[in-house]
Amino acid sequence: MAAPDPVRMVDFYAQKLQDIKQQITDLNQEKASIEQELINLVGAQEEGSSAHETTFFKVTTTGKIDRKVITKHLSTVKEVVTPEIFNSIFRLNIASDQPLEKLNEDPSWYECKLCDHHAICHGEQVPTVNCRTCLHASAVDQGQWHCARFNLLIPENNQRVGCQAHLFIPDLIQRFAEVIDSGEYWIRYRLKKSGECFITGEAPEQFNSRELRAVEDKTLLTDNHIQTLRTTFNAQLVEDAA
Numbered sequence: 001m002a003a004p005d006p007v008r009m010v011d012f013y014a015q016k017l018q019d020i021k022q023q024i025t026d027l028n029q030e031k032a033s034i035e036q037e038l039i040n041l042v043g044a045q046e047e048g049s050s051a052h053e054t055t056f057f058k059v060t061t062t063g064k065i066d067r068k069v070i071t072k073h074l075s076t077v078k079e080v081v082t083p084e085i086f087n088s089i090f091r092l093n094i095a096s097d098q099p100l101e102k103l104n105e106d107p108s109w110y111e112c113k114l115c116d117h118h119a120i121c122h123g124e125q126v127p128t129v130n131c132r133t134c135l136h137a138s139a140v141d142q143g144q145w146h147c148a149r150f151n152l153l154i155p156e157n158n159q160r161v162g163c164q165a166h167l168f169i170p171d172l173i174q175r176f177a178e179v180i181d182s183g184e185y186w187i188r189y190r191l192k193k194s195g196e197c198f199i200t201g202e203a204p205e206q207f208n209s210r211e212l213r214a215v216e217d218k219t220l221l222t223d224n225h226i227q228t229l230r231t232t233f234n235a236q237l238v239e240d241a242a
């Protein structure tokens, strides 16, 4: 097969580049128009709060900029819009520092029962440890995540595993514990069932996030015998590998 003519290849790639630039422009316009639509749904007032709810979205705003879009029936939305539109809507949700509302408060609701996250949302299971569940992380421009603990942009691979300084966003474990007190790198929680307290943090005597996840029975976090074993043997609670 003859080698491609260099001049024609240059034309070919130049045209391709032009097409891509046009697509980017079109998508940005589409994104801007969707964002404007969402603002229109709740009114573009500078102050005050407002909410608008549809079958698919709940849009709330406390001003022109600070708005939250809660997407319900996510899988249905995904089917009826293009990936670009879906992503531009979902991107707005990243700004939320709280978990989205449940589809239903009743754990026996059929959609909840079919969901992989039922045990976290309705039970006492602790989410996985990664930067997205850490209170030190926040979403910043261009899809990047920033760590306030170490003051850096977090490489994507590190985001998936977190680090030893991970602290859960308190809302993610509010099913079984409430915040009582906190310091620079620790949080004291009270178990809702027993009223007893435990501390999660970076120091060896404090439970790290992986240990919170390791115990199904959360009263073990306030058990003095467990604490004695941890300190005596410099040990940690770990998930059952079986």
Ligand code: SF4
Pocket (backbone or CB within 6 Å): 130, 131, 134, 135, 136, 137, 146, 147, 148, 149, 150, 154, 159, 161, 162, 163, 164, 165, 166, 167
């Ligand atoms: S402290 Fe660790 S887990 Fe938390 S955001 Fe920073 S790098 Fe991620």
